[in-house]
Amino acid sequence: MTETTPLITSPEHSVEGFVREYLRELNFSQGTVLERATANDRYLALARTVRHYLMSRWMQTTVDQYRTQAKAVAYLSAEYLLGRQLDNALIASDLEEIAAEALASLGMDLDELRAVEVEPGLGNGGLGRLAACFVDSLATMSVPAIGYGIRYEYGIFRQRFVDGRQVEEPDNWLAGGAPWEFAHPEHEVAVAFGGRTEKYTDDDGRERSRWLPGWQVLGVPYNYMVPGYRNGRVNTLRLWSARATHAFDLKTFNYGDYAEAVRSQTFAENISKVLYPEDSTPQGKELRLQQQYFFVACSIRDFIDQLLRPGFDLHDLPDRIVFQLNDTHPVIAIPELMRILVDERGFEWDDAWQVTQRCFAYTCHTLLPEALEVWPVELVGRLLPRHLEIIYRINEEFLAQVRERSGGDELLVRRMSIIAEHPVRSVRMAYLATVAGSKVNGVAELHSQLLRDKVLADFAAFWPEKFTNVTNGVTPRRFVKLANPGLSGLITEAIGDGWVTDLDRLRELEPFADDAEFRRRFREVKAGNKDRLVSLLGARDGIEIDPATMLDVMVKRLHEYKRQLLKLLHVVTLYDRITSGELPVDQVTPRTVVFGAKAAPGYVMAKEIIALINHVGAVVDADPDVSRVLRVAFPANYNVTVAETLIPAADLSEQISLAGKEASGTGNMKFALNGALTIGTDDGANVEIRKLVGDDNFFLFGLTEPEASAIAEAGYRPAAYYEENPSLRRALDLVARGTFSGGDASVFEPIVSNLLSEDRFMVLADYQAYLDAQERVERAYADPDAWSRSAVLNVARSGFFSSDRSMRDYLDRIWRAAPLTSS
Numbered sequence: 001m002t003e004t005t006p007l008i009t010s011p012e013h014s015v016e017g018f019v020r021e022y023l024r025e026l027n028f029s030q031g032t033v034l035e036r037a038t039a040n041d042r043y044l045a046l047a048r049t050v051r052h053y054l055m056s057r058w059m060q061t062t063v064d065q066y067r068t069q070a071k072a073v074a075y076l077s078a079e080y081l082l083g084r085q086l087d088n089a090l091i092a093s094d095l096e097e098i099a100a101e102a103l104a105s106l107g108m109d110l111d112e113l114r115a116v117e118v119e120p121g122l123g124n125g126g127l128g129r130l131a132a133c134f135v136d137s138l139a140t141m142s143v144p145a146i147g148y149g150i151r152y153e154y155g156i157f158r159q160r161f162v163d164g165r166q167v168e169e170p171d172n173w174l175a176g177g178a179p180w181e182f183a184h185p186e187h188e189v190a191v192a193f194g195g196r197t198e199k200y201t202d203d204d205g206r207e208r209s210r211w212l213p214g215w216q217v218l219g220v221p222y223n224y225m226v227p228g229y230r231n232g233r234v235n236t237l238r239l240w241s242a243r244a245t246h247a248f249d250l251k252t253f254n255y256g257d258y259a260e261a262v263r264s265q266t267f268a269e270n271i272s273k274v275l276y277p278e279d280s281t282p283q284g285k286e287l288r289l290q291q292q293y294f295f296v297a298c299s300i301r302d303f304i305d306q307l308l309r310p311g312f313d314l315h316d317l318p319d320r321i322v323f324q325l326n327d328t329h330p331v332i333a334i335p336e337l338m339r340i341l342v343d344e345r346g347f348e349w350d351d352a353w354q355v356t357q358r359c360f361a362y363t364c365h366t367l368l369p370e371a372l373e374v375w376p377v378e379l380v381g382r383l384l385p386r387h388l389e390i391i392y393r394i395n396e397e398f399l400a401q402v403r404e405r406s407g408g409d410e411l412l413v414r415r416m417s418i419i420a421e422h423p424v425r426s427v428r429m430a431y432l433a434t435v436a437g438s439k440v441n442g443v444a445e446l447h448s449q450l451l452r453d454k455v456l457a458d459f460a461a462f463w464p465e466k467f468t469n470v471t472n473g474v475t476p477r478r479f480v481k482l483a484n485p486g487l488s489g490l491i492t493e494a495i496g497d498g499w500v501t502d503l504d505r506l507r508e509l510e511p512f513a514d515d516a517e518f519r520r521r522f523r524e525v526k527a528g529n530k531d532r533l534v535s536l537l538g539a540r541d542g543i544e545i546d547p548a549t550m551l552d553v554m555v556k557r558l559h560e561y562k563r564q565l566l567k568l569l570h571v572v573t574l575y576d577r578i579t580s581g582e583l584p585v586d587q588v589t590p591r592t593v594v595f596g597a598k599a600a601p602g603y604v605m606a607k608e609i610i611a612l613i614n615h616v617g618a619v620v621d622a623d624p625d626v627s628r629v630l631r632v633a634f635p636a637n638y639n640v641t642v643a644e645t646l647i648p649a650a651d652l653s654e655q656i657s658l659a660g661k662e663a664s665g666t667g668n669m670k671f672a673l674n675g676a677l678t679i680g681t682d683d684g685a686n687v688e689i690r691k692l693v694g695d696d697n698f699f700l701f702g703l704t705e706p707e708a709s710a711i712a713e714a715g716y717r718p719a720a721y722y723e724e725n726p727s728l729r730r731a732l733d734l735v736a737r738g739t740f741s742g743g744d745a746s747v748f749e750p751i752v753s754n755l756l757s758e759d760r761f762m763v764l765a766d767y768q769a770y771l772d773a774q775e776r777v778e779r780a781y782a783d784p785d786a787w788s789r790s791a792v793l794n795v796a797r798s799g800f801f802s803s804d805r806s807m808r809d810y811l812d813r814i815w816r817a818a819p820l821t822s823s
């Protein structure tokens with residue numbers, strides 16, 4: 001890149017300027033005229049037009065970065081759950097009104113064109129959405145940063161229900177055209193796999209090892225703009241797409257085997273074909289390890305070759321970059337950097353290790369043991385033989401330290417080894433990340449504490465200073481400004497618009513909680529948001545909901561630990577009490593319970609739970625008495641786009657995981673910021689939400705983490721709760737008898753028997769506490785004015801949960817923190 005590239009100027013920031021640019025795009029790029037343009041043509045032209053407004057800032061940011069060589073953050077993440085791009089680009093460049101007017105003058109409606117965009121679903125859930133929030137915040141805070149990931153051709157599957165059961169369909173998100181990406185095949189990178197290593201003696205007489213790979217693929221970078229909010233900065237998200245190497249194709253082709261050439265092409269391109277849909281339960285598939293190595297190898301190579309000046313001395317790499325590892329998925333980057341430094345650049349091992357340690361930091365996102373990735377040594381050795389050698393050596397040197405410091409405690413050595421021996425010899429990726437990373441963080445206070453005390457306790461004792469916490473956050477641009485224009489307007493009227501980039505300023509709203517007129521207007525906004533949701537669900541899913549009811553929402557991935565079943569048992573109990581006459585209909589607070597959840601396709605129990613929710617919903621709906629006061633809505637294919645309409649409409653946010661299982665949660669933050677009250681356990685970031693919003697404005701219930709652990713240790717017996725609690729017994733009996741499965745008792749038997757015999761996440765133990773908390777919710781909701789006061793206080797006191805604050809914490813505690821050296 002030259003440093004004197006002349007930069008284009010932006011189109012004129014006016015309605016006329018926009019119209020001109022738009023028509024030019026429609027004619028010159030889409031090759032059509034307004035009268036003949038399809039909705040997709042019109043959308044594509046709009047996306048490209050908006051893009052032009054960001055282009056010169058993007059180029060400027062890129063040129064400045066190269067010129068200054070400022071230290072940058074490289075966020076390595078296998079997932080980015082971005083959500084629609086057009087909306088965000090419009091608010092970032094302050095073009096919303098101009099675009100709406102310009103389009104109206106051409107006889108079009110901005111909202112209709114917005115709806116054409118298919119969101120890039122390149123992530124599963126919380127972890128992927130967090131990455132998207134983080135890159136947004138980094139750009140808005142003008143931090144030099146680049147996001148690296150994979151450009152999956154198929155994102156998270158589309159969910160449909162057939163007879164209430166989940167059916168997955170491929171998410172062909174690129175089909176309509178991809179106006180937000182820029183392919184750069186000229187910067188393709190070769191990535192090697194397989195083969196073997198060999199020992200040799202180098203010119204200085206040193207024993208070395210080198211990798212003789214068996215096959216290669218190419219990585220083609222696709223750049224996406226990450227616009228900061230009205231600050232003139234546009235960072236880059238670079239996603240890699242796999243291509244077959246030309247050399248490989250040619251060779252086979254020359255042998256005359258055309259079919260084989262094409263087959264190997266497909267084989268290589270499979271690497272970035274599809275996002276693995278497992279959320280917190282890695283399947284240990286070979287292709288997955290290929291994906292992981294593919295994208296980190298491309299990214300490190302890219303950073304060194306494209307972003308550093310030629311001849312840069314890699315001993316100084318930590319002055320230029322910190323690679324943040326988003327969970328264990330990119331951890332293979334650690335031996336990759338070692339390999340580059342030692343094998344390709346001739347570094348001494350110890351020097352390479354110093355550099356590597358200072359370049360990486362690791363974020364853990366889970367507490368479930370089954371979510372911690374381990375890769376069989378056999379597989380790593382087959383795909384990445386040189387990396388396995390490097391991992392072995394890292395482990396040897398690390399264990400020597402452990403032995404030395406522990407006085408030869410062999411049990412400890414075995415516990416801390418990066419290599420697990422049982423059930424099969426495997427590499428524990430979380431341990432590798434912990435040993436190599438300069439810092440290790442959890443994603444909420446409680447989570448970080450449990451990492452130190454339980455999951456990584458030996459390591460925390462070994463290196464206490466390595467461990468830190470950064471509580472997650474969400475971007476207020478997408479999740480308040482864009483998703484909730486009504487509330488945003490109200491806030492801005494009250495305290496000015498500084499909150500969008502300084503969310504702590506929401507505190508200034510506190511006095512307005514006591515202002516009756518403000519509360520009235522707040523309720524008006526909520527009512528308007530509910531109307532929006534009614535329209536969306538009506539048009540999208542044919543679901544009718546009554547906006548006059550309490551909107552009780554549980555949206556997140558379907559997982560037993562998140563306990564959608566607990567919510568469902570509440571619904572079944574209400575159904576039982578109403579139909580049995582115990583609870584007169586006129587004493588029930590009318591509510592609409594909304595679920596949104598995808599289950600990993602191979603997670604049988606989660607899919608059964610989805611079916612049960614849908615079947616209970618159908619029975620509730622069909623009962624004329626019950627459905628007057630209780631409805632269950634389960635729109636299929638919950639995604640970021642749906643969240644943006646659903647969350648602002650919610651009254652009650654369900655965050656009811658078993659304490660000690662949800663690392664943080666980020667949906668919980670989005671709801672609080674949009675003025676929903678939380679019913680929740682003392683888990684993940686709920687703990688911090690409750691502390692901030694106050695006990696009066698949060699419905700806490702359930703076991704604490706120490707209580708749950710104590711019960712588990714003493715031997716949890718779920719059937720005891722069933723036997724002792726008549727209400728619980730009736731609810732479970734209804735399910736067991738086939739009430740929700742046309743009388744066929746066998747259908748949901750696996751769910752019932754699992755709850756009665758195992759109930760790993762203590763649904764039954766928390767059932768009564770949850771019901772009691774729901775009664776408190778009803779009493780509180782009966783006073784709409786007091787409820788809205790609490791809701792306003794939730795908004796005013798949740799500014800802490802901005803991802804801008806998370807990024808500040810990462811900067812202070814990790815990225816700028818004193819580099820750690822090997823001890």
Ligand code: C3B
Pocket residue numbers: 124125126127128130279280281327365366371443472662663664665666684
């Ligand atoms: C999730 C966790 O389950 C959430 O508690 C957390 O808020 C987010 O990450 C973000 O930190 N998570 C996920 O979505 N996928 C994983 N593989 C592991 C954790």
